[in-house]
Amino acid sequence: MEKLFIRGGHKLRGRVQISGAKNSAVALIPAAILAASEVVLDNVPDISDVQIYTEILEDLGATVVRDNDMLRIDSSKMVAKPMPNGKIKELRASYYLMGAMLGRFGEATIGMPGGCNLGPRPIDQHIKGFEALGTVLSHERGSLHLEGKNMVGTRVYLDVVSVGATINIMLAACRAKGRTVIENAAKEPEIIDVATLLNAMGASIKGAGTDVIRIDGRQELHSCRHSIIPDRIEAGTYMIAAAATGGDVVIDNIIPRHLESLTAKLREMNVEIEEEDDAIRVRGGGDYVGIDIKTLPYPGFPTDLQQPITALLTAARGASIVTDNIYQARFKHVDHLLNMGAKIKVEGRSAVIEGPTSLYGARVTATDLRAGAALVIAGLMTEDVTEISGLTHIDRGYSNLEEKLRSLGAEMWREQHIQSAQ
Numbered sequence: 111m112e113k114l115f116i117r118g119g120h121k122l123r124g125r126v127q128i129s130g131a132k133n134s135a136v137a138l139i140p141a142a143i144l145a146a147s148e149v150v151l152d153n154v155p156d157i158s159d160v161q162i163y164t165e166i167l168e169d170l171g172a173t174v175v176r177d178n179d180m181l182r183i184d185s186s187k188m189v190a191k192p193m194p195n196g197k198i199k200e201l202r203a204s205y206y207l208m209g210a211m212l213g214r215f216g217e218a219t220i221g222m223p224g225g226c227n228l229g230p231r232p233i234d235q236h237i238k239g240f241e242a243l244g245t246v247l248s249h250e251r252g253s254l255h256l257e258g259k260n261m262v263g264t265r266v267y268l269d270v271v272s273v274g275a276t277i278n279i280m281l282a283a284c285r286a287k288g289r290t291v292i293e294n295a296a297k298e299p300e301i302i303d304v305a306t307l308l309n310a311m312g313a314s315i316k317g318a319g320t321d322v323i324r325i326d327g328r329q330e331l332h333s334c335r336h337s338i339i340p341d342r343i344e345a346g347t348y349m350i351a352a353a354a355t356g357g358d359v360v361i362d363n364i365i366p367r368h369l370e371s372l373t374a375k376l377r378e379m380n381v382e383i384e385e386e387d388d389a390i391r392v393r394g395g396g397d398y399v400g401i402d403i404k405t406l407p408y409p410g411f412p413t414d415l416q417q418p419i420t421a422l423l424t425a426a427r428g429a430s431i432v433t434d435n436i437y438q439a440r441f442k443h444v445d446h447l448l449n450m451g452a453k454i455k456v457e458g459r460s461a462v463i464e465g466p467t468s469l470y471g472a473r474v475t476a477t478d479l480r481a482g483a484a485l486v487i488a489g490l491m492t493e494d495v496t497e498i499s500g501l502t503h504i505d506r507g508y509s510n511l512e513e514k515l516r517s518l519g520a521e522m523w524r525e526q527h528i529q530s531a532q
């Protein structure tokens with residue numbers, strides 16, 4: 111088992127380059143199979159979710175070649191084999207193979223997706239969309255079988271604003287006959303990125319980024335090359351880390367507009383922020399005041415930054431209340447922050463943070479991806495050593511985390527530990 115050690119007490123300084131977005135990459139890779147020819151993606155992050163996705167496509171007969179941050183996906187020899195659990199369970203975004211395989215082959219047999227355990231994560235809205243398009247669903251030995259050889263465009267109203275359902279329905283609808291309209295669609299930048307790729311492949315998608323998306327189905331999609339948008343959650347994590355250490359960091363290769371909700375909240379706390387065209391400079395170290403945060407679908411405050419900002423709020427004067435309106439159980443990081451000296455109470459969907467407290471090093475575990483990010487930030491805030499296990503979660507979503515943080519002055523290293531037999 112690998113562990114990450116962080117010796118805190120260093121102010122982060124310098125510039126950091128943000129990688130391509132995880133939540134785009136894991137949708138664009140399956141989207142690429144809608145063309146039975148080569149699709150090239152640039153700015154692909156070096157994260158385990160991408161690696162596992164690559165292996166899933168290879169298991170299905172595709173050829174995937176990685177060259178630094180470029181990925182060539184040739185799915186011309188791909189076949190519609192069943193995809194039982196195993197790798198499918200290792201990430202959330204494997205659910206996109208439902209829409210993508212339906213679009214490409216008119217059928218899919220797939221196990222249930224995994225991803226971070228944040229409380230219930232149903233996929234009823236994905237299913238609602240597939241059924242509305244004329245897909246017939248059945249259960250086969252723990253897998254879901256979708257049969258949709260004659261999908262016909264239709265109107266789908268999402269009862270819950272869902273990133274995954276919006277993208278999944280878009281993927282299937284690209285190959286359905288006629289027009290599909292998704293109402294109450296999610297508006298996240300990653301959805302625009304997927305629509306941009308699909309349109310470059312010959313699809314006709316209008317309205318991505320608004321809550322009504324219109325898709326006119328096409329018989330065939332073709333090759334193209336596409337560069338993935340910057341990861342706003344990775345960028346936000348570095349912004350918070352810069353503020354948390356009282357540092358001075360320029361976060362490069364980003365779209366500042368995608369981070370407006372975080373920028374506004376950091377300013378409210380008294381963090382100094384300057385926006386440039388494709389960069390943000392964060393200068394910390396002032397007298398931070400406690401604030402309230404409510405997570406919401408985009409353009410609201412992202413749930414994926416709720417855990418990292420909770421670590422920072424331990425340094426703010428007074429009480430802060432962080433409410434997660436998207437996931438009811440996204441508070442597993444709190445117990446570990448308590449072990450590091452934080453004063454936090456979880457009440458229902460909210461965490462109430464009393465500050466300022468001085469955090470100290472402890473042995474903690476990343477229970478999920480952004481819990482891991484919160485603990486890394488907390489570790490940077492201490493004056494001593496923090497030992498973090500559960501690194502497979504962190505590796506799902508952060509490209510070269512240690513390398514990037516070390517280049518900003520952090521002191522951190524990984525060690526292999528043999529697990530003792532109990």
Ligand SMILES: CC(=O)N[C@H]1[C@@H](OP(=O)(O)OP(=O)(O)OC[C@H]2O[C@@H](n3ccc(=O)[nH]c3=O)[C@H](O)[C@@H]2O)O[C@H](CO)[C@@H](O)[C@@H]1O
Binds near residue numbers: 230413436
């Ligand atoms: C791979 C990926 O892109 N993951 C992101 C995606 O997850 P994911 O696509 O799973 O999240 P959704 O936007 O679908 O979920 C939003 C809310 O809707 C609920 N829901 C969702 C679908 C459904 O069929 N029924 C239903 O009730 C979920 O339980 C949740 O409460 O968006 C989340 C919300 O921004 C982010 O935290 C994740 O990082």
Ligand SMILES: C=C(OP(=O)(O)O)C(=O)O
Binds near residue numbers: 132201202203479
């Ligand atoms: C929840 C997340 O990821 P996933 O949906 O892939 O589990 C995340 O990126 O914070």
